[in-house]
Amino acid sequence: MSFDVLWRYAPSLISGFGVTILCWSIGSGLGLVLGAAIALGRRAPLSPLRWLLRAYVELIRGTPFLMQLFLLYAAGPSIGLRLSATAAGVIGLGIYSSAYFAEIFRAGFAAVPKGQIDAAVSIGMAPLDILWRITLPGALVAVVPPIVNTLIVMSKETVVLSIITVPELMYQMQTMAAETFTAFDAIFAMAVFYWLLVEVVSRLGRRLERSVTAFMRHSAGPA
Amino acid sequence: MPLQAFFNSFGYFAQAAGVTVAVSLAGIAIGFIIGIAVCIARVSGGRWLGGLGAVYVSVFRGVPLLVQLLFIYYFLAELGLDVPALVAAVGGLALASAAYQAEILRGALNAVPRGQEEAAIAFGFSPLDTWWRILLPQALRISVPPLINEFILLLKASSLVSVVGIAELTRVSMNVASSTYRPLEAYVGGGLFYLVINLGLAALGNLAERRLAAGSGP
Numbered sequence: 001m002s003f004d005v006l007w008r009y010a011p012s013l014i015s016g017f018g019v020t021i022l023c024w025s026i027g028s029g030l031g032l033v034l035g036a037a038i039a040l041g042r043r044a045p046l047s048p049l050r051w052l053l054r055a056y057v058e059l060i061r062g063t064p065f066l067m068q069l070f071l072l073y074a075a076g077p078s079i080g081l082r083l084s085a086t087a088a089g090v091i092g093l094g095i096y097s098s099a100y101f102a103e104i105f106r107a108g109f110a111a112v113p114k115g116q117i118d119a120a121v122s123i124g125m126a127p128l129d130i131l132w133r134i135t136l137p138g139a140l141v142a143v144v145p146p147i148v149n150t151l152i153v154m155s156k157e158t159v160v161l162s163i164i165t166v167p168e169l170m171y172q173m174q175t176m177a178a179e180t181f182t183a184f185d186a187i188f189a190m191a192v193f194y195w196l197l198v199e200v201v202s203r204l205g206r207r208l209e210r211s212v213t214a215f216m217r218h219s220a221g222p223a
Numbered sequence: 224m225p226l227q228a229f230f231n232s233f234g235y236f237a238q239a240a241g242v243t244v245a246v247s248l249a250g251i252a253i254g255f256i257i258g259i260a261v262c263i264a265r266v267s268g269g270r271w272l273g274g275l276g277a278v279y280v281s282v283f284r285g286v287p288l289l290v291q292l293l294f295i296y297y298f299l300a301e302l303g304l305d306v307p308a309l310v311a312a313v314g315g316l317a318l319a320s321a322a323y324q325a326e327i328l329r330g331a332l333n334a335v336p337r338g339q340e341e342a343a344i345a346f347g348f349s350p351l352d353t354w355w356r357i358l359l360p361q362a363l364r365i366s367v368p369p370l371i372n373e374f375i376l377l378l379k380a381s382s383l384v385s386v387v388g389i390a391e392l393t394r395v396s397m398n399v400a401s402s403t404y405r406p407l408e409a410y411v412g413g414g415l416f417y418l419v420i421n422l423g424l425a426a427l428g429n430l431a432e433r434r435l436a437a438g439s440g441p
Binding site: 058059061063064065066068069070071074075078081156157158160162163170183184187188190191194195198199202 | 285413
């Protein structure tokens with residue numbers, strides 16, 4: 001592949017990268033909010049709700065992302081749900097990731113030692129105060145590493161959106177490959193690009209992880 | 224009747240589910256062999272082999288599976304090899320899965336207490352015997368639950384091989400959707416097949432976890 005092909009297609013590739021980043025960030029953001037809500041709902045004293053949310057998580061985690069996308073994008077119109085490819089992609093990514101985030105938050109809540117909550121109750125803290133000052137901060141530290149991990153996984157999943165014609169990077173690259181007969185070179189460039197992207201994101205993620213959990217190392221020693 | 228399109232093509236779906244399971248099984252089995260090799264390279268391969276193993280894991284975990292599959296597909300064509308798409312599909316799944324399995328095995332090896340290896344040496348076991356009789360059996364035992372988990376992930380990832388034209392569950396769901404004009408039934412039906420297979424695997428994983436936990440107690 002000559003570089004002037006890349007140069008000629010640079011505008012569409014750059015816009016594709018923009019769509020990739022957009023789908024990733026909005027989709028994951030949606031997934032985080034939904035996931036947190038699901039995890040909170042699963043602690044509710046209402047057993048049908050807990051049961052329903054558990055079924056949702058199992059359903060989403062038990063089926064392939066591509067299948068969910070087809071269901072949303074291709075089968076949606078038959079129940080009156082008409083979405084553009086990009087909207088279906090973002091919502092699909094949000095729903096898919098929400099199940100994984102919900103499990104992470106659930107484990108995070110469970111990781112807060114029971115003794116801390118007992119202690120908070122015994123010194124007379126209000127339930128909302130306990131949630132805000134004890135449970136959430138404790139859970140946050142436990143969830144950051146797996147959340148970073150899942151975000152990285154989701155950055156790779158955005159490639160699947162190209163199959164339902166979301167005009168993200170992979171889609172633009174395949175369009176270029178088809179128009180210029182450079183399939184092999186294009187896919188090679190994609191492999192290198194995504195590998196670098198994931199490496200950079202992983203490194204940034206680990207740095208974020210360290211800074212969020214830094215206070216633990218400081219307070220871990222004998223005071 | 225609701226879901227008629229699904230029931231009419233039930234045999235077609237069942238066959239496709241078989242293809243999905245077969246492709247995933249072949250992928251995980253070949254991936255296991257490559258995974259062991261990569262794991263050994265990383266654990267005791269010295270600087271060069273170890274580094275190569277680390278690069279392998281980084282590349283195959285870092286590049287999205289869809290890109291890997293298309294890469295292998297086009298790479299084989301570029302070499303002028305006329306191999307069936309199935310080879311590219313299974314090969315792609317195996318190479319990607321090997322990277323994850325190598326890490327699972329490495330983690331399991333690290334979880335075997337150091338004392339076991341030292342005791343084996345103290346008893347005069349040869350290095351090969353130490354590996355074969357002490358380290359590997361214990362590591363494999365620890366890695367069974369995560370390996371079953373990896374199998375579930377691979378089974379879901381295998382939906383991507385529909386892109387290179389393998390008639391597995393996802394591709395067949397697409398075909399049924401477009402031939403019956405009932406996409407909702409087709410995709411819900413296909414999804415149900417995945418769900419049933421994965422719930423079965425998850426139950427197997429739980430069983431294995433309990434069994435192995437029971438065996439390792441004092």
